[in-house]
Amino acid sequence: MKKEQLAAQLYTVRAHTQTPQDFAATLKKVKDIGYPAVEISGHAPIADAELAKILSGEGLVCCSSHESGEDLFNRPEAVIARMNELGCKTATFPWPGGIRFDTLEDITAFASQLEQAGRTLKSAGIGFCYHNHHMEFRRIGDRTVMEILFDAVPSDFMSAELDTYWIQFGGGNPVAWCERTSGRLGLLHMKDYVINEQNEVMFAEVGSGNLDWPAIVKAADSAGCNWFVPEQDETAGDPFDSLRKSYDYICESLMQ
Numbered sequence: 001m002k003k004e005q006l007a008a009q010l011y012t013v014r015a016h017t018q019t020p021q022d023f024a025a026t027l028k029k030v031k032d033i034g035y036p037a038v039e040i041s042g043h044a045p046i047a048d049a050e051l052a053k054i055l056s057g058e059g060l061v062c063c064s065s066h067e068s069g070e071d072l073f074n075r076p077e078a079v080i081a082r083m084n085e086l087g088c089k090t091a092t093f094p095w096p097g098g099i100r101f102d103t104l105e106d107i108t109a110f111a112s113q114l115e116q117a118g119r120t121l122k123s124a125g126i127g128f129c130y131h132n133h134h135m136e137f138r139r140i141g142d143r144t145v146m147e148i149l150f151d152a153v154p155s156d157f158m159s160a161e162l163d164t165y166w167i168q169f170g171g172g173n174p175v176a177w178c179e180r181t182s183g184r185l186g187l188l189h190m191k192d193y194v195i196n197e198q199n200e201v202m203f204a205e206v207g208s209g210n211l212d213w214p215a216i217v218k219a220a221d222s223a224g225c226n227w228f229v230p231e232q233d234e235t236a237g238d239p240f241d242s243l244r245k246s247y248d249y250i251c252e253s254l255m256q
Contacts, residue, residue, distance in 0.1 A: 001217050001228050001254060006247065007037035007063045009189065009231030013239045014042030020050055027058040033244050034251070039187070039229050040086075041066035041094065048085040055086065062086045063227045064129065064161070064187055066094040072128075073113050076120040083126050090127040090186055092161050093117070101138055101145045111152035118157030129161040129186040137170030146172070155184040162220075163231075164211055165191035165203060174211065178219035185223040188216075190230045190246065203232050205242050207249030217254050 008030045010017055016026045023043055030038060038060050040051070055062055065088050067079050072093055079091050093114065100106040118128035130153075136146035143151075150160065160181040164174040178185060192209030196202045207213060220228070230246035232239065 001221055001225075001250075003034075003251065003255065004036055005226065005228050006035055006250065007039050007061070007187075007227050007229045008033070008035040008243050008247075009039045009041060009229050011042040011066075012230075012232050012235070012243055015239070017043035019044065020046050020054070023051070024054045024057070027054055027060055029240050030243065031058045031060055033240070033247050035060070035243070035247065037061035037063045037227070039064045039066070039092075039227075039231075040088075048082050052086050062088040063229070064088065064090040064092045066131070067091045069093060069096075069099075069113075072117040076117055080121065080124040080126055083121075084124075089125075090129055090159075091121055092129040092131050092187070094131050095133050096135065101135060101140065104140055104148070107140065107145055107148045108152060111149050114149065115153045115157050118153065122157060127159060127186060128157060129159045131161040131189070132163050132170075133166045134170035137167070137172050144170075144172070146170075146177075150181065150184075159184040159186035161187040161189060161229075163189040163191060164216060165189070165193050165233075168193045168211060169201065174216050175219045178216060178223045178225070182223040185220060185225045187227040187229050188220045188225050190216075190228055190250070191232060203234050205232060205249065206230055206246035207253060208245070213249075213254055 017023045071079050121128045137144045167174045190206045192204035194204040194209035232242045235242040
């Protein structure tokens with residue numbers, strides 16, 4: 001992992017991206033922390049041309065954008081146009097809200113939608129990733145939904161955006177999943193996993209929880225991961241402080 005492969009997930013600071021002015025101010029703060037790139041998610045509707053201008057103004061790369069299933073499955077041409085406007089090479093399916101995982105037939109039908117989206121994007125030179133949560137670690141027969149999806153969709157048309165917290169929360173192994181997605185690991189969401197004083201599972205800054213980051217990063221590097229993306233869904237304090245703490249730990253403890 002190298003510093004130029006780091007990207008801040010803007011979902012962490014989504015409360016500060018609800019107007020174009022706030023979005024611009026947020027990108028400046030992210031750039032000042034040291035991040036060279038961002039992944040877009042959770043912002044208010046802002047014209048693509050204006051987003052592109054703000055990104056360019058701060059000298060930040062858009063490594064990926066979380067795009068809705070509605071757009072990816074029904075309006076892929078709009079996604080392609082947006083990616084081209086932003087200079088972004090990857091569109092990511094963010095989460096399977098409303099998708100049924102009750103039967104193998106349900107999952108196979110969903111996998112077909114994912115494959116078609118990936119085929120369409122690839123034809124336009126855009127990569128496609130799938131971002132997991134915990135529900136993909138539900139078992140259907142002798143395999144998890146996650147295994148079924150990545151077995152069903154060829155690597156040419158879908159790569160992985162693995163989320164370390166949600167893999168752990170779902171009972172999976174982040175290192176093993178980095179290894180399993182070797183050659184198709186586009187991005188790694190770096191998100192720590194901690195138990196608080198009330199014995200509840202909580203999100204935490206990278207290096208502040210229980211995950212084995214040296215092993216995870218080593219496995220992700222070996223898998224050919226393109227982008228390493230700190231994210232924290234919820235923070236106890238200032239979310240910019242959380243992005244900074246993760247950045248500092250990564251640069252001080254995990255860099256090659």
